[in-house]
Amino acid sequence: MTHRKPQLAADRLRQLIVYDPATGLIKRPTGETLPNTWAARVRLGEHGVYRANRLVWLYMTGEWPPRSVSYRDNDPANLRWANLRLASPKQTAYGRKARNKLGIKGVRETPNGNYRASIYVNDRTLNLGTFTTKEAAAEAYATAARKHFGEFARP
Structure with a gap:
């Protein structure tokens, strides 16, 4: 049987940290500034360790985020409230950086020196054409x- 720790309540969180939505800074009531990235783990005593972006969501909405919390500007150090949004795993994937040798998302070089563009949408790869320049x-x-992923696109 797996035991899960009880979820931290928003009112208790607001006693443990102070968050400034305009700057994105998280502080303890003592004034100590906490790390400012999505991956930053914030220890809250007996309540456990949480990711900073999830704590900000709880602090501002009063509820735990039902999905991932992502960044409009793709900067995980920017925890300003206006920069945060909910995202599904697929939407998070849309915002990933290119992982190819060209460093250009959706583009690969063909054997004859041209460049092929493609995009993966709804479990299908769509060929966008072959071009003479990258x-x-x-x-x-x-x-x-932009057409398929909207605000989550990261070309």
């Missing part, structure tokens, strides 16, 4: 990403 292929990907 810039043209990157623009094709960026246009498709």
Whole structure:
């Protein structure tokens, strides 16, 4: 049988930290500033350890986030309230950086020296065309990403 710790309540959290939505800074009541990234783990005594972005969501809404909390500007050090949003795992994936040797998302070089653009949408790869420059292929990907992923696109 797995035992889960009880969820920290928002009112208790507000006694343990002070959050400034305009700056994104999290402090203890003593004035100590806490780490400012999504991956930062914040220890709250007997209540356990939590990710900073999830604590900010609880602090501001009074409820634990039902999904991931992502960043509009893709900067995990920016914990300003206006920069945070809920995201599904797929939406989080849309915002990942390119992981290819060109460093351009959705673009790869073909054997003949051209560049092919493609995008993965709804469990299918869509071919966006072959281009003579990597810039043209990157623009094709960026246009498709904005169309399919909206505000979560990261070309």
